[in-house]
Amino acid sequence: MSAAPVKAPESGTTGVFSRGRAAIAARTLRTDQWWLPPLVTVLGFATFIIYATVRSFQHNYYWVAKYEYLTPFYSPCLSKGCVEGSTHFGTPIPDLPHWIPLGFLVLPFLLLFRLTCYYYRKAYYRSVWMSPPACAVAEPHAKYSGETRLPLIIQNAHRYFFYIAVIISLINTYDAVISFHSSGGFGIGLGTVIITANALLLWAYTLSCHSCRHIAGGRLKHFSQHPVRYRFWTVVSKLNTRHMQLAWTTLGTLMLTDLYVALVAAGKVTDLRFIG
Template identity: 75%
Template sequence: MSAPATEREATGVFSPGRARIAARTLRVDRWWLSPLLTVLGLSVFIVYATVRSFVRSAYWVADYHYLTPFYSPCLSESCVPGSSHFGTPFPELPMWIPLGFVVLPFLLGFRVTCYYYRRAYYRSFWFSPPACAVAEPHARYTGETRLPLIIQNAHRYFFYVAVIVSLINTYDAVIAFHGKGGGFGFGLGNVILVVNVVLLWTYTVSCHSCRHVTGGRLKHFSAHPVRYWIWTQVSKLNTRHMQFAWITLGTLMLTDFYIMLVASNTISDLRFVG
């Protein structure tokens, strides 16, 4: 016999059949610290990235070909000369459209639908739940079966785009080995760009979707030794996916901030060659 309609509809923490505990939690430790730090960390990045994506200044260093990741690829005629590595197929854009509009929505989608970030903002922003053994304030739970959360199921497709963007960022880092008078050049900005792109690759390939693509659908690993080896390496990186998720937020801001300082002539790039 099926459960009464009222029980089927009330699927949240306070639904019938759940323990009746008046207190929100019996935990006595600082369970709220982790979600609080997550809110602060994500908020800092969101505010910084939003502001920098719209200001349209100090994102390109012409002397050394440094381009911030927040504006790559720059495909509009609004881009400053030299910063459009792949041409300008789009006309000038109004100020309310960021110059990196082609890839920014996909990168946002990749981060938002990431398995780790889901856990992070579900707990810290939506309190669903805020911590283990802490009651959430929601009376119903529908999972990721309805809008907007059903979009989470598109994570693997955002992953494919993220791979392409990582290739573009790699190209940007390579052509940045440019001297002020032309030819080969190497400075602190190159170190920052290369470290950032390597960490971005590490975050991307440590993704659960990458692990699934490389070997998640294989039934017999013994018949696919190469894919099995790749799968094992990705699996090792996958155990550090949370750390890479946070580290790359920091390196993205650091890379952009350094390029902004150099592009605005606030500081000079420390040059080793050229």
């Protein structure tokens, strides 16, 4: 892949083209396919965003009354326009127009939690913001202000979005417990397994968060004096090493869970029952 020429440094620039930096005329001297990982990341993000957007605005096929399956994209469903039975926490919100998703109270916080996640920052900084797109590849930005100005200053609120994500994970856990009930009583189906597995993986992703690790063991001078927090910190630290994998896995399980519930709700697929 031929390297594109780099423009001359401008006065006052603070990026890789500023005066005092190595004056290399090529964007990069790398000969490998360095652009492939950023491209795959963009395609992965785009797939999830398009799917989630379409499903969030459909306002249908999100609840299976017979087996009490509720998709995470519509949980909790608090509007009076929600399908009967899907409103586990009441209907304090009036009927919504079609251009407002039924999960509008949760979706923005989930989006902000993921956008400010330390791994996702790395992923979209390289793939979307191109800052930089890869190691030893010059970024196209002449100036860089870090996370001190809008919109990137919002990244500093990640720890607060974490607390909301914990509440949402509790709601997903409740939905998983409900999925063990059917019209005939206790039951387990393929949907139960998928919803429960998704809830567990969401817990793993949430608890593997860097903010959670800091909450567990941050500001402790002597671990020996706080054995419970130390034990929790060690568990979270082990999960933290898999944060990247969990970040991508949960994007996939969210889509899989929603797709399966939608297919069953639409009558396109018959739920495979193991018990009940």
